[in-house]
Amino acid sequence: MITLDHLGDMRRTHSCGQLRLGVVGQTVTLMGWVARRRDFGPLTFFDLRDRDGITQVVFNEDTAPQAHVRAKDVRGEYVIA
Numbered sequence: 081m082i083t084l085d086h087l088g089d090m091r092r093t094h095s096c097g098q099l100r101l102g103v104v105g106q107t108v109t110l111m112g113w114v115a116r117r118r119d120f121g122p123l124t125f126f127d128l129r130d131r132d133g134i135t136q137v138v139f140n141e142d143t144a145p146q147a148h149v150r151a152k153d154v155r156g157e158y159v160i161a
Contacts, residue, residue, distance in 0.1 A: 094108050094109075114154055
């Protein structure tokens with residue numbers, strides 16, 4: 081079951097259309113809706129869409145197990161940050 085989290089003072093750092101090679105290795109905050117979801121066992125992929133574009137987000141069970149567990153409950157058209 082998915083639970084709602086309050087965003088508190090969380091703010092978007094980039095839009096999906098702004099991500100470039102210069103932010104590789106940095107922590108970014110994106111907000112948008114899940115346009116497509118693909119599950120491949122230990123990897124879950126989202127196409128996250130906002131007004132500026134689409135970004136593929138990867139949840140890896142080996143590197144971020146808690147995030148991967150939460151990603152399993154997310155479906156298309158969910159709005160996430």
